[in-house]
Amino acid sequence: MKKIYIIGVGLIGGSLVLDIKKGNPNVTIYGVDNNNKHLSKALNLKIIDKVSTMSTVNEANLVILAVPVDASVKLLPQLLDAISDDALVVDVGSTKQDICKVVENHPKRRNFLAMHPIAGTEFSGPEAAHLGLFKNKTNIICEVEKTGIKLQEKALELFTSIGMRMRYMNPKAHDKHIAYVSHLSHISSFMLGKTVIEKEKNERDVFDMAGSGFASTVRLAKSSPEMWTPIFKQNKINVIETLEEYILNLTVFKKKMQNDDFKGIFNDMENTNRIKIILKGIE
Amino acid sequence: MKKIYIIGVGLIGGSLVLDIKKGNPNVTIYGVDNNNKHLSKALNLKIIDKVSTMSTVNEANLVILAVPVDASVKLLPQLLDAISDDALVVDVGSTKQDICKVVENHPKRRNFLAMHPIAGTEFSGPEAAHLGLFKNKTNIICEVEKTGIKLQEKALELFTSIGMRMRYMNPKAHDKHIAYVSHLSHISSFMLGKTVIEKEKNERDVFDMAGSGFASTVRLAKSSPEMWTPIFKQNKINVIETLEEYILNLTVFKKKMQNDDFKGIFNDMENTNRIKIILKGIE
Numbered sequence: 001m002k003k004i005y006i007i008g009v010g011l012i013g014g015s016l017v018l019d020i021k022k023g024n025p026n027v028t029i030y031g032v033d034n035n036n037k038h039l040s041k042a043l044n045l046k047i048i049d050k051v052s053t054m055s056t057v058n059e060a061n062l063v064i065l066a067v068p069v070d071a072s073v074k075l076l077p078q079l080l081d082a083i084s085d086d087a088l089v090v091d092v093g094s095t096k097q098d099i100c101k102v103v104e105n106h107p108k109r110r111n112f113l114a115m116h117p118i119a120g121t122e123f124s125g126p127e128a129a130h131l132g133l134f135k136n137k138t139n140i141i142c143e144v145e146k147t148g149i150k151l152q153e154k155a156l157e158l159f160t161s162i163g164m165r166m167r168y169m170n171p172k173a174h175d176k177h178i179a180y181v182s183h184l185s186h187i188s189s190f191m192l193g194k195t196v197i198e199k200e201k202n203e204r205d206v207f208d209m210a211g212s213g214f215a216s217t218v219r220l221a222k223s224s225p226e227m228w229t230p231i232f233k234q235n236k237i238n239v240i241e242t243l244e245e246y247i248l249n250l251t252v253f254k255k256k257m258q259n260d261d262f263k264g265i266f267n268d269m270e271n272t273n274r275i276k277i278i279l280k281g282i283e
Numbered sequence: 284m285k286k287i288y289i290i291g292v293g294l295i296g297g298s299l300v301l302d303i304k305k306g307n308p309n310v311t312i313y314g315v316d317n318n319n320k321h322l323s324k325a326l327n328l329k330i331i332d333k334v335s336t337m338s339t340v341n342e343a344n345l346v347i348l349a350v351p352v353d354a355s356v357k358l359l360p361q362l363l364d365a366i367s368d369d370a371l372v373v374d375v376g377s378t379k380q381d382i383c384k385v386v387e388n389h390p391k392r393r394n395f396l397a398m399h400p401i402a403g404t405e406f407s408g409p410e411a412a413h414l415g416l417f418k419n420k421t422n423i424i425c426e427v428e429k430t431g432i433k434l435q436e437k438a439l440e441l442f443t444s445i446g447m448r449m450r451y452m453n454p455k456a457h458d459k460h461i462a463y464v465s466h467l468s469h470i471s472s473f474m475l476g477k478t479v480i481e482k483e484k485n486e487r488d489v490f491d492m493a494g495s496g497f498a499s500t501v502r503l504a505k506s507s508p509e510m511w512t513p514i515f516k517q518n519k520i521n522v523i524e525t526l527e528e529y530i531l532n533l534t535v536f537k538k539k540m541q542n543d544d545f546k547g548i549f550n551d552m553e554n555t556n557r558i559k560i561i562l563k564g565i566e
Binding site: 178189193196200211212225233245267269 | 404460465468474476483491492495501509512519527528529530532537550
């Protein structure tokens with residue numbers, strides 16, 4: 001593996017190639033991005049070695065597709081058309097059904113591995129990229145059987161070497177589960193931020209009275225709309241389902257308060273305290 | 284100031300006396316708690332110097348009331364009855380209307396200062412107490428004019444010395460604002476945890492797919508139901524108002540998704556990104 005192309009030099013793509021480069025100092029990282037400022041920054045920050053374009057992607061041994069999920073779905077078939085027969089393309093998107101669907105009949109389907117590294121922060125762009133982001137993180141791989149054996153092995157070795165543990169899942173199950181543990185969290189956080197901002201016209205009040213609890217709960221409301229809008233679009237049905245259940249739970253909680261059923265509210269909170277056990281190992 | 288009584292040796296009370304003791308090594312800290320295990324732990328952890336009871340509170344120079352807010356409302360009048368004429372009682376509860384109301388006509392009202400230090404973690408009990416919790420945190424003080432001038436000065440000096448900045452507010456405004464920036468966050472987090480736990484019968488799936496974003500958003504769902512149920516009860520009207528607005532925002536978001544109004548969703552998220560500026564300085 002000598003030439004790695006990274007399409008999209010943001011938080012995830014940038015962090016991936018930083019880790020890969022550390023363990024494989026002889027590879028050359030080629031950066032492709034439609035944002036020239038990001039390319040310059042990535043070059044200055046030594047995330048990439050060279051600025052490149054899609055037109056030379058046929059030279060790549062590995063292509064990492066790390067752009068918003070609507071762009072991924074458009075670019076992936078073109079990438080597979082262009083790459084050499086023994087190259088591997090991986091994507092890192094937060095939705096997996098549409099991307100798997102768009103190449104299901106592609107003659108080079110075996111050159112593609114669909115994955116979702118469960119890692120990130122609320123920041124974006126190459127300045128947010130950093131070494132070690134993927135250490136002890138889960139990498140969900142979908143339809144692994146559709147990827148060529150040797151390319152599977154290559155990917156497994158590479159992503160294990162940067163500290164990830166692999167987990168295999170079909171795209172439908174991935175998109176359903178991730179709606180609960182990731183997509184819904186982002187909406188609950190964005191709408192919490194919206195509710196408080198709307199109410200508190202005087203921002204100084206918010207600033208003075210908000211503590212670390214609010215900061216933690218609203219952290220994801222800093223996330224990039226460019227990245228998240230296409231995720232919600234692609235995972236629309238699952239996300240709406242999670243939203244309906246969340247709204248129902250909130251409405252029941254509100255009704256319990258209105259009915260002075262504070263025993264019920266106590267029990268709900270006590271049962272939910274089980275999240276302590278579930279979260280151990282994530283934080 | 285020689286004798287400080289701490290009623291409730293949990294996270295907030297324990298952390299307060301740790302900080303106070305550090306700056307005032309000659310004071311003796313007397314711990315009162317109806318949980319004997321907490322008292323033993325607090326003694327072992329050197330949070331308190333002596334175990335005591337309410338019956339000797341007349342000897343105290345300062346009494347810090349740090350119990351759940353329903354217990355505070357019951358205990359405060361008894362404490363004011365019992366203390367000496369030049370002693371100060373402060374409470375640290377997350378609601379301020381009921382506590383101020385219950386002593387508004389008490390003959391020793393001037394010996395009480397109502398305050399709410401905006402600090403804490405999702406943990407509870409004396410083991411959660413730690414030095415430095417209040418550094419650079421806001422301490423909201425209500426009805427300061429009803430506290431005797433010398434006792435005001437004493438409190439200001441003491442709480443400034445442990446790193447807090449004071450802010451003055453009436454109890455009604457406090458309870459309304461804090462519902463938005465603290466109480467609602469707790470409910471959004473508890474209901475997020477509930478929604479995900481209910482859906483994911485197989486906890487292993489949650490664990491494997493959840494990342495740091497979920498962990499952050501659901502962190503407050505680890506909070507103590509013993510502490511939070513009485514807060515929601517006392518601040519019922521304000522909390523229901525915030526819940527209604529939150530549920531409405533979530534419902535509108537869901538409808539936008541159903542109508543494929545992803546431009547609207549993008550705009551909502553982009554506008555809410557302003558939270559970045561608001562949060563600077565809190566985290």
